[in-house]
Amino acid sequence: MLKIINLSKKFNINTDNEINIFQNFNLEIEENKCTAIIGSNGCGKSTLLNIIGGSILADKGQIVLNGHNIENLREEQRANHIGRVYQNPSMGVSPSLTILENMSLANKKGEKFTLRKLIRKNNIDRYIELLKDLDLGLENKLNTKVKFLSGGQRQSLSLVMAAMKHPDLLLLDEHTAALDPKTSNVIMQRTRELIKKYSMTTIMISHNMKDAIEYSDRIVMLDKGEILLDKPSINVTEKELIDIYREKLHNFA
Template sequence: MLKINRLSKTFYPGTEEENQVFNEFSLDIRGEECTAILGPNGCGKSTLFNLISGKIQEDQGSIQLENVNLSDLNEENRARYIGKVMQDPSKGVSPNLTVLENMTIARKKGQKFTLKSLLKNQDKEVVIEELKTLNLGLENKLNTKVKYLSGGQRQSLSLLMATLVKPNLLLLDEHTAALDPKTSQVIMEKTVELIEREKMMTLMITHSLRNAVQFADRVIMLNHGQLMFDLKTQDLTEIELEELYYETINQSLKTA
């Protein structure tokens, strides 16, 4: 379980630009559950991910992942427990390295190594079998630099790399937003296949209400750092979610 307890974060405190994003925010995420996070721009979605991953530090509160207190760890050490896939297909890979080099580095996550020793002892057959699970033919492009792959191929590779060493938590930060609709659908289907196969606890930021209903087990909405609703998607339609989403935003604007 991921347990966020009374989390507070204010940027630029004591200045004209002071911005309190979270004030004693709490949320529990259960294992083997994919939770979609919705909300307008500036609602706190990305800040929440950055607080969980350790990219920024909370002012108060705690973040517990299984039996690990993440609040005691820096970003590098948290990465041992957390996998991330970002919006930009190039963020989760090393574009100037080959597919094989990227995969072998990902397989050594959390271990100390040098690239020279890593490539000397690489296991190509294992990497080939892992790449075959994507059904994109990347196992035939082992020596191709990743920068020459398509956006969909890079994002698929990034997704696979983020989950090779099974993380306790997978963070998906609008990971299909930069892709065309057809490729986005393919990536989402591959995402769900990986999540279900590895039984990973997943948080997914998305602006797609369709993806939230179709692929997530649970959907929550943030606005001004507050939890606006928390629903199971099993009996929820896209139209019902859309109506609730915009009704919540309109009510928020009236009370602002």
């Protein structure tokens, strides 16, 4: 479904601070599965997601999505096939616009339109049904500006917007890291429901090892741009992951 082939990426090239994040890196993501990418800070998790999404370009390598090379596509072109939810609850929405305007924008992704024709009345019932599934009462706040919503409400809205056009690939970039534990749990439940509902192929970055195991089908641990562990989540324990982290820290010290 998604193949990353011989990916290489350096930063600060030809300086004293040159960093080689990936070198001939390969990874294949299974269709209709949720793959959790974990690892310590600087291991390459976010860089990998940014390269897939197009906000960072690789130095070399191929990114093949559903049989099509996308490494030369601009970020906005890739967005027609890739949905993304960010760590910051405000990055996936437009805070100055209403819930209705935000959902209308998401529904127009990949299409040409004018702001005057942004909202179509015949789509509103569908938006309401999508919001009802969140069970947060947002369907009764369509004309509320998103900046007045809580972080959890914004992230829930971001999830719905990212999934509403059934993208080929959903990227979750530590999308609960900025939330309190209770809200984080709610968002993870909503995430699982949406992934299952739309059978979305998903890559999820997480620092929460318990969530990574519970809500994914596969665990991939990175270390300095290399795969340290790759197992079905059902075969991984939180203790195993913690022990690997401790061993790496001990060796580093």
